[in-house]
Amino acid sequence: MSKKDIEQAFFSVLTDAWCPEDLAKDAAKILTDYHPDNRLLGATETEVQVVKQATEYVRDNNG
Numbered sequence: 001m002s003k004k005d006i007e008q009a010f011f012s013v014l015t016d017a018w019c020p021e022d023l024a025k026d027a028a029k030i031l032t033d034y035h036p037d038n039r040l041l042g043a044t045e046t047e048v049q050v051v052k053q054a055t056e057y058v059r060d061n062n063g
Contacts, residue, residue, distance in 0.1 A: 003032055006032050006035055007028045007029060007031075007032040008028075010024075010027070010028035010031045010032060011024050011025060011028035013058065014027055014028060014054050014055075014057060014058065016061075017057040017058040017060075017061035017062070018057055018061060019054050019057035019058070023050065023053060023054050024054055026050050026054075027050050027051050027053070027054030027055070030043065030047045030050055030051055031051060
């Protein structure tokens with residue numbers, strides 16, 4: 001799977017959970033940069049916050 005495919009998969013999961021597209025795009029890029037180890041080690045605080053905001057949509061949608 002290419003990096004672009006992985007980013008698109010993250011984006012699709014986020015937008016399917018009603019995450020706003022701009023936030024989903026940013027979070028998908030960040031998650032792809034740290035894939036497959038999605039612990040975000042070395043990420044900036046801003047990157048961590050973007051991912052947290054985006055993944056809250058997934059949690060809320062599946063909860």
